[in-house]
Amino acid sequence: MKGFPWILAGIGIGIAVAYAVLNSEPQPAYETIDDNLADAAHKTFAWGTRQQVKGKATAAAGAIKQGVGNLTGNQDLADEGTADRIVGNVKDAAGQVGQAVGQTIHDLNR
Numbered sequence: 001m002k003g004f005p006w007i008l009a010g011i012g013i014g015i016a017v018a019y020a021v022l023n024s025e026p027q028p029a030y031e032t033i034d035d036n037l038a039d040a041a042h043k044t045f046a047w048g049t050r051q052q053v054k055g056k057a058t059a060a061a062g063a064i065k066q067g068v069g070n071l072t073g074n075q076d077l078a079d080e081g082t083a084d085r086i087v088g089n090v091k092d093a094a095g096q097v098g099q100a101v102g103q104t105i106h107d108l109n110r
Contacts, residue, residue, distance in 0.1 A: 014060055034109060041105035048098025051091050059088025 062084025069078030 011061075011064070014057055037105060037109040041102045041109060043102075044105065045099050045102025048095045048100070048102060051095030051098055053095075055088045055091030055093070055095055057088070058091060059085045062086075062088055 062081045064081070065084060066078050066081030069075065069081055
């Protein structure tokens with residue numbers, strides 16, 4: 001397993017990036033009509049961002065599982081990795097929808 005240290009390094013970098021993104025929520029950069037709507041839009045956009053990060057991390061972990069399963073001939077691990085990739089892609093899509101909804105609320109609240 002010559003590539004195992006690189007896999008661990010990639011996972012560590014992914015976790016660091018995910019932590020940085022999850023702890024830096026975007027703020028609206030313009031005046032709003034209703035502060036409650038602005039807060040709801042901010043929370044929705046932030047939720048979408050978190051879901052996207054979780055989805056990308058899950059998909060990446062699934063790809064690693066799938067690759068390791070294929071390399072070792074463990075079909076169960078490869079299938080589990082495929083399922084994780086699908087779940088990650090769904091979470092990513094849900095996050096994109098959440099960000100779009102949050103941005104739409106911001107745009108309507110100007």
